[in-house]
Amino acid sequence: MKKAFITGIGGQDGSYLSEYLLELGYEVHGIIRRNSIPEHQSTRIDFNVKNLNVYYGDLLDISSLEKLLKKIQPDEIYNLAAQSHVRISFDIPQFTTQVNALGTMNILEAYRNACPEAKYYQASSSEMFGLSVDSDGFQRETTRFMPTSPYGCAKVFAFNITRNYRLAYNLHAVNGILFNHESPRRGSNFVTSKVVKEAVRIKKGLSKILELGNMDSFRDWGHSKDYVRAMHLIINHSVPDDFVVATGQTHSVREMTEYVFSKLNLDYKDFVVQNPIYLRPEELPYLRGDSSKLKSTFDWKPQYDFYALMNEMIDFWMGIL
Ligand code: NAP
Ligand code: G4F
Numbered sequence: 001m002k003k004a005f006i007t008g009i010g011g012q013d014g015s016y017l018s019e020y021l022l023e024l025g026y027e028v029h030g031i032i033r034r035n036s037i038p039e040h041q042s043t044r045i046d047f048n049v050k051n052l053n054v055y056y057g058d059l060l061d062i063s064s065l066e067k068l069l070k071k072i073q074p075d076e077i078y079n080l081a082a083q084s085h086v087r088i089s090f091d092i093p094q095f096t097t098q099v100n101a102l103g104t105m106n107i108l109e110a111y112r113n114a115c116p117e118a119k120y121y122q123a124s125s126s127e128m129f130g131l132s133v134d135s136d137g138f139q140r141e142t143t144r145f146m147p148t149s150p151y152g153c154a155k156v157f158a159f160n161i162t163r164n165y166r167l168a169y170n171l172h173a174v175n176g177i178l179f180n181h182e183s184p185r186r187g188s189n190f191v192t193s194k195v196v197k198e199a200v201r202i203k204k205g206l207s208k209i210l211e212l213g214n215m216d217s218f219r220d221w222g223h224s225k226d227y228v229r230a231m232h233l234i235i236n237h238s239v240p241d242d243f244v245v246a247t248g249q250t251h252s253v254r255e256m257t258e259y260v261f262s263k264l265n266l267d268y269k270d271f272v273v274q275n276p277i278y279l280r281p282e283e284l285p286y287l288r289g290d291s292s293k294l295k296s297t298f299d300w301k302p303q304y305d306f307y308a309l310m311n312e313m314i315d316f317w318m319g320i321l
Contacts (some may be wrong), residue, residue: 003074004021004026005068005074006031007059010042013224014080015045020229020232030053031068062110069111069115073115074118076119077115083151089149093150096154100157101154104161112165119236120235122159122176123178126246127149127151128145130284132144134290138290139289141243148284163175163242172235173240174240174241176242177242177289179219179220179222179246181227183223184316184317192313193313194210194212195212195257195260196260196314199261209272210273212253212274214279214283215253215274216285218250218286220246222246248289248291249305250287
């Protein structure tokens with residue numbers, strides 16, 4: 001039985017990845033942070049299932065990482081933990097950098113000392129590309145990084161230190177450069193979840209307006225379930241390497257909002273207002289990923305397109321509100 005160790009196991013991707021690996025027959029281990037309301041830790045995934053083991057740990061506490069990796073001796077390590085909200089990274093830049101950059105260094109050190117034979121996956125991000133777009137309108141593995149947020153800058157460090165550890169210490173350490181991916185489990189302060197949740201509340205008479213920031217940025221949105229399958233393929237490639245994971249389609253926040261409201265037979269223009277508190281000091285205006293390298297290396301293609309993704313999220317929020 002293969003063993004996986006996942007940081008961020010209670011997050012959107014960590015929860016789907018755990019379920020996917022358990023289905024494949026893995027023994028799954030993961031860390032959660034201490035929370036004053038323990039029930040909040042398992043809102044996305046039931047931790048009381050066979051072959052799933054959860055411990056307290058933190059990327060900022062190298063002793064907890066090293067102790068667990070020494071004991072578990074995993075075959076695969078997935079570092080998914082992060083302060084993952086880009087706008088909030090402007091409010092708490094130092095914390096974001098400590099967790100996302102130095103926290104990555106901590107787990108790489110623990111990995112190198114405790115179980116260097118394991119394979120390591122780093123959750124890198126399209127936010128690293130920032131203002132940089134190739135002349136054909138796509139971002140890919142060779143596109144230079146020009147990040148536009150403390151989050152993006154910290155993720156560039158994490159990407160580079162992962163590559164550095166791979167080459168310097170001959171470790172099987174890889175980066176997945178994932179474009180935006182969503183699901184019913186997406187935190188409700190990310191734009192897709194926020195729009196769907198609030199549109200459903202408006203439809204049900206529970207709310208009257210939706211306050212947003214910049215509606216003219218473009219994102220390449222996929223489904224988290226498709227992307228965790230890609231993580232597993234990338235970490236298990238015979239040669240450690242870095243891959244972009246994206247749908248290749250891009251939509252503006254305005255188009256996404258218009259689609260969600262229209263599915264509920266509403267006109268977004270009657271309900272959406274701009275609130276400057278949701279604008280960012282520097283915006284990333286456009287993302288569209290080219291995942292040709294991933295597709296030509298593995299038999300991967302997304303099962304969800306943008307509309308199927310948004311429809312699933314609408315059905316979810318209609319069901320629980
Ligand atoms: P998420 O839902 O915000 O999950 C992040 C997880 O990390 C949460 O469980 C969080 O725990 C945990 N965490 C935060 N700080 C930690 C720390 N210091 N020590 C241990 N755990 C900590 O994010 P996601 O959407 O699943 O994303 C997973 C990873 O992929 C992140 O690294 C993110 O930056 C990256 N990524 C995401 C996307 C995307 O579109 N979703 C795209 C590219 C890259 P708490 O619940 O306690 O906060
Ligand atoms: O949903 P978002 O907050 O996602 P963002 O900033 O693209 O970051 C996500 O994707 C990254 C990959 O590229 C990940 F690395 C990162 O961890 C995270 O998962 O915002 C998307 C767009 C932005 O242009 C933002 O300015 O939506 C715009 N937006 C407009 N109004 C809003 C809002 N975003 C949020 N969160 N809230 C708003 O009210």
